[in-house]
Each structure stands twice: as structure tokens, then as C-alpha cells.
Amino acid sequence: MKILVIEDDADIASNIGQYFEDKGHQLDFAYSGNHGLELATGNRFDLIILDLMLPGKDGITVCREFREKARQDTPILMLTARDTLDDKISGFEAGTDDYLVKPFSLLELEVRVHALTRRGQAKKLPAVITIDNLELNQDTMQVTRANHPVKLKPKAFKILEYLMQNADRVIPRGELIEQIWTDDPPEGDPLRVHIHSLRKKIDKPFEQKLIHTVHGIGYRLGSDDL
Amino acid sequence: MKILVIEDDADIASNIGQYFEDKGHQLDFAYSGNHGLELATGNRFDLIILDLMLPGKDGITVCREFREKARQDTPILMLTARDTLDDKISGFEAGTDDYLVKPFSLLELEVRVHALTRRGQAKKLPAVITIDNLELNQDTMQVTRANHPVKLKPKAFKILEYLMQNADRVIPRGELIEQIWTDDPPEGDPLRVHIHSLRKKIDKPFEQKLIHTVHGIGYRLGSDDL
DNA sequence: CCCGTAATATGAAAATCCTGGTTATTGAAG
DNA sequence: CTTCAATAACCAGGATTTTCATATTACGGG
16 A cells, blocks of 8 residues: 655554554655645655644645545545644645544554545545557556557647546547646747647557547547537 | 444434434444344445443444345445454454544544545446437537437537526527637627527427527527416 | 618638647756 | 567548638517
């Protein structure tokens, strides 16, 4: 299981890290709000453990921005020293799924983590998205079309990932650029080149095209010819 | 939202009931473990609030049996007076999603309930507008009249979208132009041409006309002949 | 009831904008 | 130093939007 720990206290972070790595999980760490948000939006995690008090950007803000910009479905467990109801409410309003007050027992953390991730696994929410005969594995970053492996560059992969997450929806060009180049929208129009190379790899060899362009708006991925 | 409360303490049950019914939710109550399990397995709830100490069958058992026999994905929030780690662990092991220790604030209960149910509701809503037998999907940008797909150009789609969002209202020509050409109102009168092409596609083939022109003012979309 | 004026509808041509594909340049990594 | 990926720049082809000229319809006064 991939877990992201956003926590500036090195002791707590290493405690959590050791505990969960011993259980066979794969951990990533961030020691500031900004770095954490960056990691969280750029990768897929099964769970995010987020401290409330952080340098740079506090946990509530990180949580809110993550929910706005990125994945709605990744569980977030918030960690904090404070135990006032107001803190809890603002945390939950920002999109937290659970709330644990320091000092806490690693055992309780583990069972809450387990409870949060259980539902996702029960629904078999796999890290692979399938549209028609196109498969994309979010963990291994492998893509196959008709069981034939396709090699994609990182940028192209992210674009395809977002298109597949929003299959059948028309994605405005601007939204797509916003998603891929989160904070640094480039000068020219590199999106076109990437779409082109994507098409060449996943659509060119097949009769059934999956990437459709909606003139004047953006792109749509789907097997239906609307 | 349908919530099942399994709690033998009448005071607590009625407090919870009143609080959530005021918020517009639909509550069912059970005062024993057996009755609770029966209700839970026989109906579909969005959430189950479950007391640990119950006559007949305790909360842990109810929880475990419910998870074994019935829905895996209904969130369960366990309520208890005891605050030992062992209790929490056994609760989570039985399949609880959250754990709240009495005495608790109804506000905290509410935010935790909200957090538990949020993810389930996160499933995307279609965003389709329907007027008579005319359907417009804002996500896929699909338009159908009498289940027959209609292909529209972006500008025409935007115009139809705005008309449908304000169905039955007379939209002054100026307002419509303002909406479609936000900052650059063109010289001539392209709106007329677009309305024309819209009519040709969605009204021409049908007896029941939907786009009506109001002389001197603008246009109105609706099935009623006012 | 008829007519003149103004508003709207219609159809096609023209102008504009958008996209796809290609190539060159830059930058990073091994 | 080499190689690969990412970005920038370009043009042609096509789709879309707009313009324009003309026909039709609605309204109000005589």
C-alpha cells in the first residue's frame, strides 16, 4: 500500500515510517505543506497522513487544495496536537476522512488506517482504469491497448490518465493544461504535440479511435462516437 | 439520506434522531442488537450508527455479522462509552469505519457522518438538462431530441445550453449575446444565424417546436405555447 | 382590411479561427 | 559526449463562425 506522510516533526514521521514499512507498506514523506501537496497531486497514494501544523502551508489548506485540484477519493487522515472541536470541524470541512489527536498510539493509527482503506479495497477500486480495450495501471504506469504494451513518456502518461479518469467527458483544453502543468502553464502549445504522440501510439494502429477532439473546446476520450 | 440508529439508550437515540431529522435526513431506530441487525440486513441505509453496548447482541457482533452477511460498503460509525484502545481495535476489526466515544458532541457526530458518507456521494452526477424530449448533457456535450442524437457546433451548443438553463423564460437578445460572446460582441448579427441552424436541427423535424421567438425582445425555449 | 415599416428568417459565400502534423531547438539525464 | 524527452515554431488543411444579400413574417396606423 502506498502511503504519503506529510509531517514536519521528524520523530513522529520516522516512527510512523518505521511502523508501516515493517508492515510491508511503501511510504513517501514530505516535511512541508507545499512539498506534500506537490507529491500528493503528482502521484497516486492509497492514503495520506497529514499533520495539521506544517511550515509553509497548513494541513487544512493542503487538504482543501488537494481535494479541489486532485483526487477526490484518496482517504486523508489528519493528525494534530490540538483537540478542540473547531479544529475537527474545519478539518472535516476541508475534506478529511478521519482525525487523530496527538499523542496517539501507533496501533490506533493502524486500525484507523485500515478502516479508511478497507472500503476502497472492498470496492476493488483498482489502480487500473479500463476504457474499451485500453488499460492504464496507475501504480506501475503501464499502458496496454488490446493487451499490447504501450510505452509512454511521463507527460503523455499524465495526460492519458486524466483523460481516462474523465472518460466520455469533454475536457476543455484549458482544464487539461491546468491539470498537467499545475502551476507553470507553458508558453507554446505543447499539449498538441503530446496528444499527437498519444494518438500515434494508442489510436493509430487501431480502427476504433478513442481520443476525439471537440473543435473549439478540447478533447474527449471514449469508445462511443457521440 | 437514510440513517439507521442502533442504540438502546432512549435519550441518546432521540437526541440523534431529532438532530438529524431536522437536517432533513430519514432515520430508523432499533433498540436491540437483534432488531438492528434485522433492519440493517433487510434495508439499504447510507449509514449505520451503532452503539457498542446493546441488549441481545452487542455492537461488535452486530457489526461483524452485518459485514459477513450483508453490505460491505455501508459505512458504520460505532458509539461507545468505553475509551480503551482494545475496544477501538476490536471495533475496527469487526468492520467499523469510525469510532466515537461518549459523551460526544452532536456537531462532531455530524461532521464524522458527513466525512463517512461524502465519498459514496462523490460519484459524478450526469449534469443533463431535459426539456420535453430534448436532452442536453453538459459533460459529454451530447444533445438528443426524441432519443435521436443531434450534432451541434460549439457556439450553437452554448446557445442551446443557455436557453435550456433558462427554459420558459424569455431571454432578451442582448442578454443572450452577452452570455455567448462574453467580451467581444460581434458586428453583425450572427445570433440569428445560429438560432436558425439550431431550429433546423432540433425543431424542423418535429411537430412540437421548442424555440420560440418573441418579437422585439428575444427568444424563449419551452414546450408550452404561452 | 390593406399597406408600409421594422424585425426576423434564410441560404450561401467569405473570413476567421482551430487543429494536426512536422521540424527545430532547448534542456536534462546517463 | 550521447541520447532522449520536452518544448517552441511553423504551415497547410479543414472546420467553424461571421458577414452579407435577400425573402419572409410580424406589427401598427390609416
